[in-house]
Amino acid sequence: MGARGLMQIMQGTFTDICRWLDEEGKTTFDDMFDPETNIRYGCYYLGRLSREFNGDPIKMASAYHAGANNVKYWMMNHSEDGHTLTIDTIPTDDTRYYARKVYEAYAIYFQHFYPDAH
Numbered sequence: 001m002g003a004r005g006l007m008q009i010m011q012g013t014f015t016d017i018c019r020w021l022d023e024e025g026k027t028t029f030d031d032m033f034d035p036e037t038n039i040r041y042g043c044y045y046l047g048r049l050s051r052e053f054n055g056d057p058i059k060m061a062s063a064y065h066a067g068a069n070n071v072k073y074w075m076m077n078h079s080e081d082g083h084t085l086t087i088d089t090i091p092t093d094d095t096r097y098y099a100r101k102v103y104e105a106y107a108i109y110f111q112h113f114y115p116d117a118h
Contacts, residue, residue, distance in 0.1 A: 004032035007042025017041045020048070059085050061102035066095040 003010050009017075009032045018024045021044065031037045046060065052068060053059035062085065063071045076082050078089045087103065090096040110117070 004029065005038030005042075006035055007038050007045075009038060009041055009045075013045060014041065017045055020044070056085070057103055057106045058087060058090075058099050061099040061106075062090055062095050065098040066092065070095075 001010070004014075011029055014029050014032060018027060021041075027037065032041070046064065049060045049063045049068065053063060053071070059071050059075075062074070071085060074089065074091060075085050078091055079085060087096060087100050090099055
């Protein structure tokens with residue numbers, strides 16, 4: 001689909017991140033093949049998504065995969081309250097699959113590193 005590097009950054013996302021980081025003209029989309037740059041950009045983007053979606057791992061994973069605007073649209077049009085997004089209410093198969101896999105990995109990580117959290 002055109003995504004590059006370890007964090008699978010798309011061209012449009014790269015352009016947005018460059019603008020947010022004030023790095024336009026300082027890096028190119030080809031720099032997404034550099035692991036350090038790619039991970040920095042991907043982690044920055046995940047941080048933005050975390051703030052935008054209040055750390056909700058399903059919304060974050062869905063937005064990382066399909067875009068934040070799609071997630072907002074799905075919340076408004078596919079949830080009863082206009083704010084909730086569950087794996088089952090994600091209307092596209094590929095994003096639903098991706099969000100489920102990320103959430104399963106997140107649950108394992110959380111259980112392993114925070115066993116006493118409830």
